Amino acid sequence: MVPLEVLVGVTMSSNGSNLLEAPAAPRADALLEGWRDALGHALAQERKQWQRERMLIEAQAQATVAELRAGIAELRAEALRKVEDVLSGVRPPERGEAGPVGPPGPAGARGEPGEPAHLPPELAEQVRDAIRLLYAPTPFPALTAAQSGNGIMQRPSRIERDDSGGYSLVYDDDEPQA
Numbered sequence: 001m002v003p004l005e006v007l008v009g010v011t012m013s014s015n016g017s018n019l020l021e022a023p024a025a026p027r028a029d030a031l032l033e034g035w036r037d038a039l040g041h042a043l044a045q046e047r048k049q050w051q052r053e054r055m056l057i058e059a060q061a062q063a064t065v066a067e068l069r070a071g072i073a074e075l076r077a078e079a080l081r082k083v084e085d086v087l088s089g090v091r092p093p094e095r096g097e098a099g100p101v102g103p104p105g106p107a108g109a110r111g112e113p114g115e116p117a118h119l120p121p122e123l124a125e126q127v128r129d130a131i132r133l134l135y136a137p138t139p140f141p142a143l144t145a146a147q148s149g150n151g152i153m154q155r156p157s158r159i160e161r162d163d164s165g166g167y168s169l170v171y172d173d174d175e176p177q178a
Contacts, residue, residue, distance in 0.1 A: 130159045130167060 119127065134156060156169035 126167070133159060133167075133169060 155171075157172040158170045159167045160170050162168045
């Protein structure tokens with residue numbers, strides 16, 4: 001067996017200080033070259049191992065991504081199927097019968113005064129005459145309480161237009177006027 005000092009090219013002192021002495025110059029160059037070769041070879045082997053491990057990790061990651069995509073596609077298809085099932089049972093709404101009329105709401109605020117109505121002069125004259133007939137004392141002096149049928153003098157309750165275009169007074173028997 002070759003002594004360590006020969007292989008390494010240095011000698012160790014035996015005084016317990018564990019210090020290495022530098023080799024002689026011709027042997028130092030050869031030693032450095034040997035170390036460079038050995039380290040380069042070890043580094044190349046480690047790089048190959050790292051590359052293999054990296055390729056393995058990438059392949060596993062691609063397989064995992066493919067599985068996840070397939071799972072997502074299945075979940076999406078299932079969700080769409082469920083939505084279609086629910087929507088197939090939905091029918092358009094049908095109009096039902098009208099409900100009862102509710103109570104009247106509160107009175108609204110008083111509105112702005114409106115524009116006065118502009119009637120044609122002929123119609124305005126007819127309306128004026130109709131209002132006079134309704135609220136004026138009756139112009140028929142010959143009509144007495146006895147002639148009204150119930151003993152009470154009646155006022156006309158409304159005015160209606162007759163077939164010839166004129167106005168007729170209408171008396172309601174149910175509403176006598178005192």
